[in-house]
Amino acid sequence: MLLAKPLKKAAAKVFAAAPFSLDKQSPIIPIRHMKFDFEPEKLDPKFYMNAELASAYFASLSIFLTRGEDLVIDTARYHRDFINDPLLKQRVTSLIGQEAIHSKMHEEMNDAYRERDLPVELFRFLAGYVFKYGFERLPQPMKLSLMAGIEHFTAVLAEYMMNHEEIFFRSTDEKQRAIWMWHMLEESEHKDIAFDVFQHLSNNYALRIAGFFPALITILVLISAASFIVPFYRNPKNLISLKYWKEIPYNFRLIFGLKDGVYGSSFKHIFDYLRPDFHPNDHDTTDFLEYYKEKLLHPETGLLTPYMTKEFIPALRI
Numbered sequence: 001m002l003l004a005k006p007l008k009k010a011a012a013k014v015f016a017a018a019p020f021s022l023d024k025q026s027p028i029i030p031i032r033h034m035k036f037d038f039e040p041e042k043l044d045p046k047f048y049m050n051a052e053l054a055s056a057y058f059a060s061l062s063i064f065l066t067r068g069e070d071l072v073i074d075t076a077r078y079h080r081d082f083i084n085d086p087l088l089k090q091r092v093t094s095l096i097g098q099e100a101i102h103s104k105m106h107e108e109m110n111d112a113y114r115e116r117d118l119p120v121e122l123f124r125f126l127a128g129y130v131f132k133y134g135f136e137r138l139p140q141p142m143k144l145s146l147m148a149g150i151e152h153f154t155a156v157l158a159e160y161m162m163n164h165e166e167i168f169f170r171s172t173d174e175k176q177r178a179i180w181m182w183h184m185l186e187e188s189e190h191k192d193i194a195f196d197v198f199q200h201l202s203n204n205y206a207l208r209i210a211g212f213f214p215a216l217i218t219i220l221v222l223i224s225a226a227s228f229i230v231p232f233y234r235n236p237k238n239l240i241s242l243k244y245w246k247e248i249p250y251n252f253r254l255i256f257g258l259k260d261g262v263y264g265s266s267f268k269h270i271f272d273y274l275r276p277d278f279h280p281n282d283h284d285t286t287d288f289l290e291y292y293k294e295k296l297l298h299p300e301t302g303l304l305t306p307y308m309t310k311e312f313i314p315a316l317r318i
């Protein structure tokens, strides 16, 4: 959303810029253009560990995520004008570019999923309702906080996935593997940018925490609740299928299990955000990034190489 210039100038007074410095975990990051050409008939609806409901969670996430990414893009674009540091500004441009391509590619996968009995339009409507009448109406400082909160959860997810590479190889669906691994890599690459912008422009602890909870409720509660619809929408017989109901605890453990579930085992990482001196780079993922860049982006053997059409670094404007 654009504000008229005088209003934007007035808003600038709200932000008292704190000093910003890059550390070794904050390199300049590229924007990568991808082309997946999803084929609906080849999409595996049980991509996640061959588990119907857990896979439905990620399919639902793919739909809700695009609205979250659009909010991140708009908010980052708006606040970029208040940043004086050229390096941070350049990194924000990378964040915007990466998120724009995530949103576009996931929308293409969601379109393909529509033909595989996923209630894509219903979920787009629900997500649209939550964002249009809720999050997008928030004042800019709160949106800035929400942006940092959303990016914290995608960083948690990315770290979990980087730690559980085997998940991506349980299915033979190469394109879903590629899109989720690419997204994982880039969420980890840019995990500190939204947070640094928040700290640079606001540095208000209470406001930061206020943005954490709506992100938590959307990602853990709302999307989980929505995903329960999917198996019945796809196959109403699941309602009376003993096999389906027997598998529910396993599916639940995959997402929420304390030992090895996506969010259950990431509990400490999730709530570490509440620590007043938290920074995303306290969770060092540099070794993972090095490993996955080699595995995914190697010019000959990289898993993403067949799908990547362009890669560039945004200009540094001093």
Ligand SMILES: [Fe+2]
Pocket (backbone or CB within 6 Å): 069, 098, 099, 102, 103, 154, 183, 187
């Ligand atoms: Fe993203």
Ligand SMILES: [Fe+2]
Pocket (backbone or CB within 6 Å): 099, 151, 154, 186, 187, 190
């Ligand atoms: Fe992100």
